[in-house]
Amino acid sequence: MFTKKKVTGLVLTSVAGWLCLVFQVSGAESIHHISSETCKTCHKEVFKQWKESMHANSTALSDPIHGTFYRNVAGEPTEEGVLHKASQKYPVCLNCHAPNAARDKSTKLDANVAYSEGVNCVACHTLKSYNGIQAPDGKLQLGIKAYELADKIQGPGRYSNRALSKLAASNDLFGGDAAEGSKPNPHLGEPVMMDGQEIPALPMESNPKQTKTSDACMGCHDQRNNPHGVPLCQTGNEYTMSDSKVNCLSCHMPVSSGIADHSMGGGHDLTILQRSVVFDVTAEKNGDKLVAKVLMLNQQPHSLPTGAPFRNIHMLLTAYDKDGNPLWKNAEGHPGETDPQAYLVYALANDEGKPASPPTATKLGKDTRLKPHESRTLVYEIPAKDVVLVRGELYYSLLWPGLAKQFDHLPEDLTSPKLIASSEASL
Ligand code: HEC
Numbered sequence: 001m002f003t004k005k006k007v008t009g010l011v012l013t014s015v016a017g018w019l020c021l022v023f024q025v026s027g028a029e030s031i032h033h034i035s036s037e038t039c040k041t042c043h044k045e046v047f048k049q050w051k052e053s054m055h056a057n058s059t060a061l062s063d064p065i066h067g068t069f070y071r072n073v074a075g076e077p078t079e080e081g082v083l084h085k086a087s088q089k090y091p092v093c094l095n096c097h098a099p100n101a102a103r104d105k106s107t108k109l110d111a112n113v114a115y116s117e118g119v120n121c122v123a124c125h126t127l128k129s130y131n132g133i134q135a136p137d138g139k140l141q142l143g144i145k146a147y148e149l150a151d152k153i154q155g156p157g158r159y160s161n162r163a164l165s166k167l168a169a170s171n172d173l174f175g176g177d178a179a180e181g182s183k184p185n186p187h188l189g190e191p192v193m194m195d196g197q198e199i200p201a202l203p204m205e206s207n208p209k210q211t212k213t214s215d216a217c218m219g220c221h222d223q224r225n226n227p228h229g230v231p232l233c234q235t236g237n238e239y240t241m242s243d244s245k246v247n248c249l250s251c252h253m254p255v256s257s258g259i260a261d262h263s264m265g266g267g268h269d270l271t272i273l274q275r276s277v278v279f280d281v282t283a284e285k286n287g288d289k290l291v292a293k294v295l296m297l298n299q300q301p302h303s304l305p306t307g308a309p310f311r312n313i314h315m316l317l318t319a320y321d322k323d324g325n326p327l328w329k330n331a332e333g334h335p336g337e338t339d340p341q342a343y344l345v346y347a348l349a350n351d352e353g354k355p356a357s358p359p360t361a362t363k364l365g366k367d368t369r370l371k372p373h374e375s376r377t378l379v380y381e382i383p384a385k386d387v388v389l390v391r392g393e394l395y396y397s398l399l400w401p402g403l404a405k406q407f408d409h410l411p412e413d414l415t416s417p418k419l420i421a422s423s424e425a426s427l
């Protein structure tokens with residue numbers, strides 16, 4: 001993008017001086033068009049973390065699950081002028097899933113690298129202050145609409161003394177590679193040269209109130225309703241209900257090797273899922289019965305699972321004999337029908353109370369997920385004869401089982417349940 005502009009600028013200069021003036025006035029690159037590839041020139045480690053995250057894969061071009069819904073409720077992400085079918089307005093989705101395109105009211109997400117990068121560096125680092133998602137007119141203002149936007153990079157304020165230094169002394173911000181030495185600083189308001197490439201001026205200001213608190217996340221992660229006013233995601237509401245004083249960053253952006261980690265794992269990340277829950281199975285003999293207790297403790301100040309309504313968790317409990325043969329199970333296959341207490345899910349319903357998809361739901365169904373910090377124990381009575389081991393397994397799925405079957409065009413790692421915890425009790 002930048003190089004293209006520069007070439008155009010040169011051509012214009014040689015054609016006519018006044019044209020060049022026009023280019024400089026109107027063609028200066030807006031900050032929200034700056035690709036994360038530019039930031040990568042110096043911030044290599046942060047870039048690597050971000051690139052693997054769902055933030056870098058948030059558009060309908062790169063997230064197959066979002067892409068399926070987006071094409072259904074809006075249209076092709078490569079076309080201009082697409083409307084949200086239900087409201088006949090600019091698709092609200094893009095305020096969160098492709099914020100730089102939303103700033104230009106564009107729906108052609110391949111028109112600019114900064115659009116297709118979804119929630120990229122500048123999308124977060126130009127959020128200046130959070131106004132909340134309740135607009136004065138009673139409607140919801142979502143994603144970038146919930147924020148004042150800046151044309152300067154907003155940072156937590158760890159940088160060196162501006163008056164004294166044009167170079168940054170610390171290597172931490174770039175991944176701690178001491179051999180690389182210091183970097184030229186484009187954040188002082190002048191373009192700099194780096195690896196033979198011109199980096200545009202990226203003026204920066206210190207804004208710890210925005211960047212070091214949950215305000216950095218809430219505009220996109222609080223509540224989102226479907227066209228019928230049914231809340232689909234409500235991580236923010238759950239968090240508020242928990243009364244927690246711990247912010248989102250302390251878990252989702254832990255400091256590691258000198259930088260705030262930008263991987264921001266969630267439902268797509270097995271490691272953070274494994275950390276989410278304390279899962280413990282105990283069993284005691286009581287006459288000819290075993291009483292098995294299954295503890296599930298949610299460690300988060302939001303529900304488990306949180307996020308999109310089709311996230312769900314199910315628990316399988318099996319009793320084995322000494323040869324490893326299963327003698328008893330809490331459910332054959334998925335427990336949703338036969339052992340509903342072992343299914344943690346946030347159901348959506350239509351007017352008849354039947355299960356409904358996110359775009360069509362008119363009311364909330366049952367919410368059996370673990371509440372923020374909830375500790376829940378399920379109790380099972382099992383015939384004790386020949387049982388030597390009781391094993392519990394907890395599985396996380398991105399999609400409801402029915403939806404996963406319907407979405408057979410998706411890669412299997414998105415549709416199959418993942419084992420996130422297991423526990424065994426020996427008799
Ligand atoms: C040419 C190298 C270079 C490039 C390219 C670059 N930065 Fe930086 N960045 C720096 C340096 C040097 C510092 C340390 C500044 C200081 O100490 O004054 C820094 C610091 C930061 C900080 C931390 C500020 C704070 O408040 O602690 C943020 C945030 C940041 N950069 C974001 C970005 C973003 C976003 C981009 C891409 C749009 C980018 N940078 C591109 C060199 C670069």
Ligand code: HEC
Pocket residue numbers: 054055057058059063066095096097099119123124143144216217218219220221248249252253264265266267268269307
């Ligand atoms: C501009 C909007 C925006 C902001 C600001 C934002 N996010 Fe996100 N975030 C998204 C979107 C959109 C996705 C989902 C991408 C997808 O799955 O398609 C996402 C995904 C995530 C996920 C992963 C979910 C998964 O399915 O694996 C986590 C965790 C997360 N964000 C945490 C945060 C935290 C913590 C902050 C604040 C530091 C934050 N986000 C700020 C829009 C945003």
Ligand code: HEC
Pocket residue numbers: 036039040043046047048050051055119120121122124125156158173211212216249253258259260262
């Ligand atoms: C989802 C929002 C989000 C995205 C996307 C994002 N950042 Fe950040 N970034 C933050 C927040 C919030 C902080 C402050 C963390 C803190 O200080 O606790 C931060 C901190 C930083 C810092 C300072 C690190 C430190 O340890 O002080 C740098 C440098 C930075 N970001 C660069 C980038 C670059 C480069 C990209 C793109 C590759 C990027 N960020 C993408 C939200 C984001």
Ligand code: HEC
Pocket residue numbers: 214217218221235236239246247248249250251252265266267268272273275276277299300301302303304305306307308311
């Ligand atoms: C105590 C640590 C902790 C805190 C604090 C925390 N989270 Fe999480 N978060 C997790 C864990 C662990 C998971 C994975 C399990 C799950 O999905 O609930 C997760 C999952 C998520 C997801 C993934 C949802 C999806 O659909 O895949 C999002 C989004 C998210 N958190 C956002 C937030 C936001 C926003 C905040 C602040 C309001 C926050 N979290 C605070 C630990 C935390």
Ligand code: HEC
Pocket residue numbers: 063065066067069070073091092093094095096097142143219220221222223224233235266306307308398
């Ligand atoms: C307020 C911000 C916001 C808006 C508006 C929004 N989303 Fe999202 N969406 C998110 C966030 C954040 C996530 C990921 C974390 C979670 O699950 O909560 C997400 C996740 C999703 C997912 C799951 C993706 C996955 O990888 O599993 C789908 C599907 C989705 N959104 C579709 C849509 C559609 C379609 C629209 C527009 C009708 C839309 N979203 C509007 C913030 C938003």
